[in-house]
Amino acid sequence: MAEKQNGFSRRAIALFWLLVVGIVIGFLIYFEQIALLYVLATLSLVALLLTVAFADLEKVGTENTEGFGR
Secondary structure, eight states: OOOOOOSOOHHHHHHHHHHHHHHHHHHHHHTTOHHHHHHHHHHHHHHHHHHHHTOOGGGOOSTTOTTSOO
């Protein structure tokens, strides 16, 4: 049988982070800290691009793509 899941699901964790980031952005806009908002946006974009750049896409399997390319 399925094991009992401990902790929160991935969706709940993602929604939590979305809420936290939204609150931080709201506070930065409210207190007119746009320069800091630009710096944080730039750093997060760099982190996203590095994640995509170092993703190991060569090892992604193609055997589960029956619905694609038909």
